[in-house]
Amino acid sequence: DVKVTQSSRYLVKRTGEKVFLECVQDMDHENMFWYRQDPGLGLRLIYFSYDVKMKEKGDIPEGYSVSREKKERFSLILESASTNQTSMYLCASSFGTRFYEQYFGPGTRLTVT
Amino acid sequence: GNSVTQMEGPVTLSEEAFLTINCTYTATGYPSLFWYVQYPGEGLQLLLKATKADDKGSNKGFEATYRKETTSFHLEKGSVQVSDSAVYFCALRGGATNKLIFGTGTLLAVQP
Numbered sequence: 246d247v248k249v250t251q252s253s254r255y256l257v258k259r260t261g262e263k264v265f266l267e268c269v270q271d272m273d274h275e276n277m278f279w280y281r282q283d284p285g286l287g288l289r290l291i292y293f294s295y296d297v298k299m300k301e302k303g304d305i306p307e308g309y310s311v312s313r314e315k316k317e318r319f320s321l322i323l324e325s326a327s328t329n330q331t332s333m334y335l336c337a338s339s340f341g342t343r344f345y346e347q348y349f350g351p352g353t354r355l356t357v358t
Numbered sequence: 359g360n361s362v363t364q365m366e367g368p369v370t371l372s373e374e375a376f377l378t379i380n381c382t383y384t385a386t387g388y389p390s391l392f393w394y395v396q397y398p399g400e401g402l403q404l405l406l407k408a409t410k411a412d413d414k415g416s417n418k419g420f421e422a423t424y425r426k427e428t429t430s431f432h433l434e435k436g437s438v439q440v441s442d443s444a445v446y447f448c449a450l451r452g453g454a455t456n457k458l459i460f461g462t463g464t465l466l467a468v469q470p
Contacts, residue, residue, distance in 0.1 A: 249401060276456075287362075287447065288402075288460040295456075303457065335401065344456040345392060345449075349401030 248272070249350035251336050257356045264323040266353050268336030274348075275341055277319035279303075279311065282333040282352070294319055326357045360385045360452040364461035367445075371438055371468050379433040379464045381422075381448035389452040391415075391424055391431040396445040396463070405433075405446070438468045 252267035268277065278293040280303075290303030292311040300311050308330060312320045319338075323330055333354050337347040365380040383389065393405040393415070406415035411426035420435045433446060448461040 285462055287462040288458075290457055293457075337401075345390060345407065345451050345458060346404050347402075347458065349396075349403065351399065351401050 249336055249338055249348050251334075251350040251353050253353050254351065255354050255356075257358065258323075258326050259358055260327060262323075262326050262357075264326045264355065264357075266321040266323075266334055266336075266355070268319045268321070268338075268350060269317055270319075270338040270348070271317065272338070272340070272348070273316065274338035275316070276339045276344060276347075277313065278337040278339075278347060279309075279319065279321045280335045280337065281305070282335055288335065291321065326355075328357050331355060331357045360389065360450060360459045362448050362450055362459055362461035364446075364448050364464050367463075367465035369464060369466045371466070373440055373468055373470050374437045375468075377433070377435040377438045377442075377466065379446055379448075379466070381431045381433065381461060383429050383431065383448075383450050385429075385450055385452040387452060388426075389450040391422070392449040392451070392458070393420070393422055393431070393433050394447040394449060394460075396447065398444070402447060438466070440468045440470055442466060443468045 249270045279291040280288040294313045310322045336350045339347045390409045392407045394402045395405045396402045406417040408415040408424035414423045445463045
């Protein structure tokens with residue numbers, strides 16, 4: 246079974262802190278994604294990567310950056326956390342051209358105070 | 359632009375009841391359509407898909423038919439179980455884009 250793990254289930258940070266969210270997948274997938282999930286808004290794509298060191302902006306990249314130094318790991322970085330970044334963050338991965346068949350991690354609920 | 363609209367939840371049903379969760383879409387061209395499910399405490403997982411008009415996707419007793427004339431992809435199940443309690447997301451992939459557009463999700467609660 247594909248396993249996508251995220252470093253924390255719950256995280257509380259202060260405004261202005263630099264925050265790292267880590268995601269690791271164990272199935273050698275080329276593509277990895279970061280979403281945020283908010284009530285009434287569904288899932289919105291922040292960034293995705295289709296190869297090591299490659300990244301593309303999603304629909305809401307402002308205030309975020311990403312890093313993919315190894316194929317299995319995709320990090321989301323909040324350079325200076327703000328309260329409007331309080332959300333559930335979901336990581337996903339998929340194989341090759343099968344972008345639509347995404348495997349998701351359980352999510353990290355981030356609270357910025 | 360592309361978008362997905364789902365019925366608002368929660369949907370509360372008794373065990374063995376018939377389920378319909380409505381999903382309509384707006385897209386240019388011929389999108390592919392998907393249903394994802396998120397069980398409590400878990401990540402989303404692909405439930406079923408349909409890639410062209412009149413296709414029927416099915417899995418675990420759930421079905422959805424791609425209706426181009428009504429731009430709909432409603433999820434149905436003939437007899438729900440308590441274990442079907444979850445959040446269901448309709449999604450589309452439109453045209454040349456590699457991105458999925460998700461609906462807001464519909465919470466289903468099945469009572470014994």
